[in-house]
Amino acid sequence: xxxxxxxxxxxxxxxxxxxxxxxxxxxxxxxxxxxxxxxxxxxxxxxxxxxxxxxxxxxxxxxxxxxxxxxxxxxxxxxxxxxxxxxxxxxxxxxxxxxxxxxxxxxxxxxxxxxxxxxxxxxxxxxxxxxxxxxxxxxxxxxxxxxxxxxxxxxxxxxxxxxxxxxxxxxxxxxxxxxxxxxxxxxxxxxxxxxxxxxxxxxxxxxxxxxxxxxxxxxxxxxxxxxxxxxxxxxxxxxxxxxxxxx
Amino acid sequence: xxxxxxxxxxxxxxxxxxxxxxxxxxxxxxxxxxxxxxxxxxxxxxxxxxxxxxxxxxxxxxxxxxxxxxxxxxxxxxxxxxxxxxxxxxxxxxxxxxxxxxxxxxxxxxxxxxxxxxxxxxxxxxxxxxxxxxxxxxxxxxxxxxxxxxxxxxxxxxxxxxxxxxxxxxxxxxxxxxxxxxxxxxxxxxxxxxxxxxxxxxxxxxxxxxxxxxxxxxxxxxxxxxxxxxxxxxxxxxxxxxxxxxx
Numbered sequence: 001x002x003x004x005x006x007x008x009x010x011x012x013x014x015x016x017x018x019x020x021x022x023x024x025x026x027x028x029x030x031x032x033x034x035x036x037x038x039x040x041x042x043x044x045x046x047x048x049x050x051x052x053x054x055x056x057x058x059x060x061x062x063x064x065x066x067x068x069x070x071x072x073x074x075x076x077x078x079x080x081x082x083x084x085x086x087x088x089x090x091x092x093x094x095x096x097x098x099x100x101x102x103x104x105x106x107x108x109x110x111x112x113x114x115x116x117x118x119x120x121x122x123x124x125x126x127x128x129x130x131x132x133x134x135x136x137x138x139x140x141x142x143x144x145x146x147x148x149x150x151x152x153x154x155x156x157x158x159x160x161x162x163x164x165x166x167x168x169x170x171x172x173x174x175x176x177x178x179x180x181x182x183x184x185x186x187x188x189x190x191x192x193x194x195x196x197x198x199x200x201x202x203x204x205x206x207x208x209x210x211x212x213x214x215x216x217x218x219x220x221x222x223x224x225x226x227x228x229x230x231x232x233x234x235x236x237x238x239x240x241x242x243x244x245x246x247x
Numbered sequence: 248x249x250x251x252x253x254x255x256x257x258x259x260x261x262x263x264x265x266x267x268x269x270x271x272x273x274x275x276x277x278x279x280x281x282x283x284x285x286x287x288x289x290x291x292x293x294x295x296x297x298x299x300x301x302x303x304x305x306x307x308x309x310x311x312x313x314x315x316x317x318x319x320x321x322x323x324x325x326x327x328x329x330x331x332x333x334x335x336x337x338x339x340x341x342x343x344x345x346x347x348x349x350x351x352x353x354x355x356x357x358x359x360x361x362x363x364x365x366x367x368x369x370x371x372x373x374x375x376x377x378x379x380x381x382x383x384x385x386x387x388x389x390x391x392x393x394x395x396x397x398x399x400x401x402x403x404x405x406x407x408x409x410x411x412x413x414x415x416x417x418x419x420x421x422x423x424x425x426x427x428x429x430x431x432x433x434x435x436x437x438x439x440x441x442x443x444x445x446x447x448x449x450x451x452x453x454x455x456x457x458x459x460x461x462x463x464x465x466x467x468x469x470x471x472x473x474x475x476x477x478x479x480x481x482x483x484x485x486x487x488x489x490x491x492x493x494x
Contacts, residue, residue, distance in 0.1 A: 105352060109472040118465025141470050181486045218365025218485060223388050224478075225356040231475035232482035238465060239428045239483070 003074045003134070006067035008036040014072055015043040021075045023131040023151075025051040028059060028069030040070065048153050050126055075132045080148035082158055085121050086165055093189045094237060095167075097123040099155055099205055100196030101226055104130045108139020109227035110194075115143040117234040123150045123158055128196070159191070159208045167191055169209045171201045172233060174222055176214035183211055185237040192237075194230050250321045250380070253314035255283040261319055262290040268322045268398075270378045272298040275306060275316030287317065295400055297374060322379050327395035329405060332368050333412055340436045341484060342368040342414075346402055346452055347443030348473055351377045355386020356474035357441075362390040364481040370397045370405055375443070406438070406455045414438055416456040418448045419480060421469055423461035430458055432484040439484075441477050 005014050005022075014022060025044055027037070044051045062071055096119050101107055107130040114122050130136060131151065137144050152158050159169055170183060171193040193209065195201035206212055215224060215232055224232075252261050252269075261269060272291055274284070291298045309318055343366050348354055354377040361369050377383060378398070384391050399405050406416055417430060418440040440456065442448035453459055462471060462479055471479075 109475055112470060112472050113475045115466055115468045116462070116464050116471045141472075143468060143470065146466060146468050179486075179489070181490070215363070215482060216485065216489060217363050219362055219393060221359075221362045221390060221393050223359060223390070224363045225359050225388075225474065227472065228356055228360045228474055228478035231471075231478040235462060235479035236483070236486070238463065239426075242426070242463060243428070 003076055004062065004065070005072040005074055006062065006065040006070070008040065008068050008070050011070050011072045012036055012040055012043070014074070015040060015047065015049075021077070021079050022049050023073045023075050023126070025049060025070070025072045026054050026058060027051060028056045029053045030056045031069035037070070048126070073131075076134065076137055077132050077144055077149060079151040080121070082123070082150050082152050082161070085148060085150055086161060090120065090189050092187060092241065093120045094185070094234070095119060095121045095123060095191045096230065096234070097155060097158065097191050097193045098129055099125065099193055099201050100128045100199060101194065102128070102130050103197060104133060104135040105139050106130070106197070106225065106227045107132070108136045108141075110230055111136070111140040111147060111149075112143040113227060113231045113234060115146045117238050119147065119234065121148045121150055123152060123155070123191075125155050126151050126153050156204055156208065159205060162191055163208070168211070169193065170211045170213060171195075171206050171209040172214070172229060173201055173206060173212050174214055176212040178211065178213050179216050180213040180233045181236050183213060185240050190237075192230070192233060194226055197226055250323055251309065251312070252319040252321055253309065253312040253317070255287065255315050255317050258317050258319045259283055259287055259290070261321070262287060262294065262296075268324070268326055269296050270320045270322055270373070272296060272317065272319045273301050273305060274298060275303045276300045277303045278316035284317070320378075323384055324379050324391055324396060326398040327368070329370070329397050329399050329408070332395060332397055333408060337367065337436050339434060339488065340367045341432070341481070342366060342370060342438045343477065343481070344370040344402060344405065344438050344440045345376055346372065346440055346448050347375045347446060348441065349375070349377050350444060351380060351382040352386050353377070353444070353472065353474045354379070355383045357477055358383070358387040358394060358396075359390040360474060360478045360481060362393045364485050366394065366481065368395045368397055370399060370402070370438075372402050373398050373400050403451055403455065406452060409438055410455070415458070416440065417458045417460060418442075418453050418456040419461070419476060420448055420453060420459050421461055423459040425458060425460050426463050427460040427480045428483050430460060432487050437484075439477070439480060441473055444473055
């Protein structure tokens with residue numbers, strides 16, 4: 001379970017002090033609006049933090065807490081700011097962008113793979129994607145502390161900004177024509193976009209990509225686990241960087 | 248949870264008819280021996296089925312079943328016989344051998360990767376390895392039905408038999424000198440051995456291998472998820488087979 005801050009006062013305080021990263025705020029549909037709740041919504045909006053009105057059943061796992069119908073889900077880690085990342089000097093660097101990977105075990109495995117392959121950052125959207133919770137932290141086997149995790153509100157904005165900064169954008173999609181190993185990953189900064197477990201990379205991001213690549217399947221069975229698909233692609237980029245002659 | 252057969256009569260019947268594959272029989276330390284129990288042990292021994300005497304607490308998850316202190320854990324799939332596999336005609340085929348992969352999620356992901364990469368069989372030991380249970384089946388996303396799973400009592404015997412039949416044996420180990428992509432996987436039958444999540448491939452199997460390979464790590468952090476490590480290696484073998492010139 002994610003770490004939480006519960007109760008109107010505590011959530012409000014966390015929003016005002018913002019020394020803790022808030023992933024999401026959930027508010028029970030059954031509670032009445034008041035000044036504090038309005039302030040919570042106002043600050044969440046201002047800081048780009050998602051808040052959702054949910055049925056009171058969603059609070060069942062938190063029954064032991066005196067939550068007053070308001071809970072902030074917080075991350076055990078501090079996310080890096082994308083602006084800070086893009087302003088760093090990068091040379092032959094790779095990053096990975098996740099577009100809707102919802103399984104925390106997959107996110108944890110992806111973080112490990114990224115660290116092992118020397119990926120410089122992992123970008124995840126603040127909605128429709130697993131955020132870093134205790135399952136992710138555990139599955140990552142400590143890797144979470146070795147790579148900046150960058151949480152953003154708009155992947156489209158990030159991709160555009162990366163392109164402005166001369167990063168190449170490569171999306172993985174099962175229906176692509178090119179095989180992932182036919183791209184030359186040397187001598188450039190590039191981002192690999194991996195899509196949701198079922199839906200894949202969203203159309204707008206596919207359109208914004210410089211390359212779309214697939215992993216060729218040797219069977220009609222076309223359903224690779226997303227962390228395994230990333231492992232195949234990202235270690236091919238490592239192989240290319242380490243080999244003098246690439247064919 | 249694995250499928251189970253419970254109670255002395257049912258377990259005995261399953262052993263005698265053997266139309267269901269039994270992974271393991273667990274027997275409570277607290278029950279008294281009788282003719283049926285003796286017969287169960289005798290048949291298990293004869294058929295090479297592991298049986299264990301366990302504390303009665305181990306039966307807590309099965310409290311709803313009238314198990315009489317005897318439960319057979321059965322597989323939802325029928326394993327293939329290694330002898331049957333090795334007698335098939337193989338050309339430029341690959342198989343994967345797991346030496347102690349205990350996490351069923353990892354086993355499920357590995358099965359998917361094997362099917363996607365056209366691997367011809369997956370060999371697992373009957374002890375110290377996750378067997379195919381309902382978690383594995385679920386995580387494999389149906390891939391389990393597209394590849395023979397071969398359960399064996401001795402991986403050493405299997406490796407020796409493969410070598411006699413001109414298969415090349417390649418073990419993955421973090422302390423290897425060679426990088427996995429420096430091996431030529433074309434024009435041969437080969438087996439990739441992946442080790443346990445923590446302990447790696449056992450020494451006896453490393454000794455029996457023709458090649459030991461590592462995945463080069465770009466960080467000091469050296470802890471790849473086993474299914475992701477396999478994905479990196481196995482798709483390199485696919486890449487080599489699909490590419491005319493390999494360097």
